[in-house]
Amino acid sequence: MIRGALLITWGWIVLWSVISGRLDLLLRGVFHGLVGISGAALLLAGVVLLIRQRGRYERLPWAWWSSAAIALLVLLVPPNPSFSDLAESRPQGLPEPPELAFVLPPEQRTLTEWVRLLRSQQDPDLVDGNPVNISGFVWTQQSGPPLIARLTVRCCLADATPAGLPVHWPEGFIPNTNQWLSIQGEMVVTTRDEQRVAVVMPKAITPISRPKRPLEP
Amino acid sequence: MNKRLGLLLGLATAGVLAQQQILLRLPPRLVQLRPQHIHSGSAGLDLRFSRPMELKTVKAQSDLKPALRHRWIGNHAALRLILNPTKAIAEPIEIQLAGRDLRSQELKPQTWWWDPRPWLLINRITNNGQQLQLQDRQGEWTPIGPPWTRLNKVVPLGNGRGIAMVASDDNRSEQIWLQPLEPNSISQKHSSLSPPSPQTIQRLAKGNVLFAHLSSNLNGDLLIQTGGFLPDSEKNELFLANGQRQRINVRSAGPMELLPGGGGLVVPTYNGINLQPLINKNNSVQSLPGNRELGTFCAASGRALLIRHWPDYRRSIELILPGRAPRQLWLGEEAVLGVACDAKGERIWAVIGTWTGDWAQHTILRMDSKGNEIDRRLLAPWRMKGGTPLQLDPVGKRLLLTVSKKGQNSANPAFIDAATLQWKKIIPIDVEEAQLLNP
Numbered sequence: 001m002i003r004g005a006l007l008i009t010w011g012w013i014v015l016w017s018v019i020s021g022r023l024d025l026l027l028r029g030v031f032h033g034l035v036g037i038s039g040a041a042l043l044l045a046g047v048v049l050l051i052r053q054r055g056r057y058e059r060l061p062w063a064w065w066s067s068a069a070i071a072l073l074v075l076l077v078p079p080n081p082s083f084s085d086l087a088e089s090r091p092q093g094l095p096e097p098p099e100l101a102f103v104l105p106p107e108q109r110t111l112t113e114w115v116r117l118l119r120s121q122q123d124p125d126l127v128d129g130n131p132v133n134i135s136g137f138v139w140t141q142q143s144g145p146p147l148i149a150r151l152t153v154r155c156c157l158a159d160a161t162p163a164g165l166p167v168h169w170p171e172g173f174i175p176n177t178n179q180w181l182s183i184q185g186e187m188v189v190t191t192r193d194e195q196r197v198a199v200v201m202p203k204a205i206t207p208i209s210r211p212k213r214p215l216e217p
Numbered sequence: 218m219n220k221r222l223g224l225l226l227g228l229a230t231a232g233v234l235a236q237q238q239i240l241l242r243l244p245p246r247l248v249q250l251r252p253q254h255i256h257s258g259s260a261g262l263d264l265r266f267s268r269p270m271e272l273k274t275v276k277a278q279s280d281l282k283p284a285l286r287h288r289w290i291g292n293h294a295a296l297r298l299i300l301n302p303t304k305a306i307a308e309p310i311e312i313q314l315a316g317r318d319l320r321s322q323e324l325k326p327q328t329w330w331w332d333p334r335p336w337l338l339i340n341r342i343t344n345n346g347q348q349l350q351l352q353d354r355q356g357e358w359t360p361i362g363p364p365w366t367r368l369n370k371v372v373p374l375g376n377g378r379g380i381a382m383v384a385s386d387d388n389r390s391e392q393i394w395l396q397p398l399e400p401n402s403i404s405q406k407h408s409s410l411s412p413p414s415p416q417t418i419q420r421l422a423k424g425n426v427l428f429a430h431l432s433s434n435l436n437g438d439l440l441i442q443t444g445g446f447l448p449d450s451e452k453n454e455l456f457l458a459n460g461q462r463q464r465i466n467v468r469s470a471g472p473m474e475l476l477p478g479g480g481g482l483v484v485p486t487y488n489g490i491n492l493q494p495l496i497n498k499n500n501s502v503q504s505l506p507g508n509r510e511l512g513t514f515c516a517a518s519g520r521a522l523l524i525r526h527w528p529d530y531r532r533s534i535e536l537i538l539p540g541r542a543p544r545q546l547w548l549g550e551e552a553v554l555g556v557a558c559d560a561k562g563e564r565i566w567a568v569i570g571t572w573t574g575d576w577a578q579h580t581i582l583r584m585d586s587k588g589n590e591i592d593r594r595l596l597a598p599w600r601m602k603g604g605t606p607l608q609l610d611p612v613g614k615r616l617l618l619t620v621s622k623k624g625q626n627s628a629n630p631a632f633i634d635a636a637t638l639q640w641k642k643i644i645p646i647d648v649e650e651a652q653l654l655n656p
Contacts, residue, residue: 105539123257126478126518128257131541195272
């Protein structure tokens with residue numbers, strides 16, 4: 001009976017993660033349906049087991065008890081990942097985009113599209129003066145000033161790849177690690193380490209809450 | 218058995234270690250050197266190495282002769298050399314290439330010759346009809362392909378690897394051809410630099426068509442827009458530089474143009490012009506209403522010049538800057554025959570014309586990006602031939618146009634200094650049209 005209850009709990013946690021949006025922190029939206037189906041299957045299996053073993057007492061091994069403890073922790077403690085730490089430990093080769101849409105007006109490009117554009121087209125002077133309207137988290141690197149960044153995923157956090165843009169932070173503004181910011185400004189070209197690089201020159205920086213779907217394809 | 222297995226494992230380990238040590242000591246190599254036409258300067262060259270290179274050392278140890286203003290950009294194994302000289306480049310450049318990779322292994326010093334100057338391509342009038350010809354650096358003309366009865370449209374591919382053309386015969390039907398070219402603008406020997414070599418000509422569309430329009434981008438992709446003799450027979454096909462073909466399902470009210478940097482196209486509609494991606498899954502189209510036509514693109518910077526036709530028969534020249542409303546640079550009652558701009562849209566040239574009796578008087582203007590007129594000069598006794606382009610040669614700092622004189626049936630290629638607007642050269646040869654071909 002307890003086994004059935006535990007399966008129902010896990011099924012509910014999986015389903016609830018899909019419904020509440022917690023899964024957005026782990027997995028791309030296109031896979032959420034698949035996870036939802038697995039949650040429903042677990043729930044169903046739990047109900048069947050519960051009906052079959054009604055009234056029976058069973059002795060559970062310790063692994064089941066630890067699973068129950070984890071289930072409770074998942075329910076009680078909301079996830080709060082440090083994207084900056086994750087970005088710091090990940091390789092920076094961006095996956096190929098589903099389609100290149102660089103003909104979009106510059107202010108409609110997302111941060112990831114900007115990074116892809118600048119990597120595919122190495123000449124930063126071609127985007128000098130273009131308007132920028134992006135949002136992302138503050139990625140504090142071991143060396144160099146903080147970047148504004150996003151994590152891109154093919155599937156889930158396990159293959160997350162950071163995409164970051166250098167920002168000319170205004171004097172007096174201290175970007176906090178993992179803080180989500182919306183930046184309006186323009187792209188300027190400057191020389192850093194004897195290399196010309198495109199840098200976001202902010203005109204307005206607004207702290208925002210973490211977006212519902214923080215991972216980009 | 219165990220001994221043999223141990224021996225095999227030992228040999229495999231030794232092999233891996235030997236390979237690692239060899240790779241560690243192997244110096245970097247230059248794998249590819251090719252002109253890059255998408256850049257912000259006068260000319261660009263892409264270099265690909267076998268190993269990630271240290272940009273600082275390549276920059277410090279490499280040299281150009283003549284010493285032109287330039288910059289190195291890029292990272293890892295792909296670097297780019299961008300020339301941005303203040304004066305016109307009048308001769309091939311000697312590149313002495315050296316540097317170290319990220320393991321501090323020295324690249325074998327080597328010398329390359331690069332001629333970034335575009336070639337002058339003309340549609341020459343001959344006794345039998347018309348023929349494409351290229352002018353070499355000594356001023357001699359080389360035929361490119363066979364003679365034609367008539368060439369209605371000539372479009373050099375943006376990567377310099379071919380010339381697409383619409384030929385028509387006496388039956389008023391059109392055929393589309395591609396004359397592939399093999400560029401010879403980079404070599405390890407100065408003497409090997411030569412005009413591109415013509416390859417076997419290819420027919421791009423089966424059968425004859427009623428009309429055809431061509432457009433190419435700097436990657437060398439070619440868009441073919443055709444219409445047949447039957448209703449609804451219009452067809453748009455994209456011939457990618459890598460040899461693939463793609464149907465483009467877009468309705469337009471006129472000739473479409475590929476964006477120079479690739480990825481999108483400008484589509485004329487009955488209400489204005491649209492800008493849209495080639496793969497338009499999200500149906501994201503940007504529209505600019507009004508009676509406007511595309512004048513020219515300012516290289517690959519996302520900037521372009523538009524010509525707007527007003528209801529009171531005036532025209533204006535507008536500069537499109539990414540993310541901003543069109544900026545009017547000039548407004549007048551004169552006809553706008555041609556416009557040109559530099560890569561950043563900071564310098565703009567236009568040829569405008571007015572009728573004086575039985576002859577049109579043409580004037581060339583030079584403006585800045587705010588529309589301030591910097592200079593103007595009358596083209597008289599010459600005038601620009603209608604329907605031919607005004608093109609900027611950023612390497613030679615000059616403008617190319619096709620001009621004719623009163624009483625002259627044919628036209629001549631002519632160069633004007635882009636800074637002073639003085640005539641540089643009018644070539645005494647009968648042409649339909651003159652254009653620049655990227656090296």
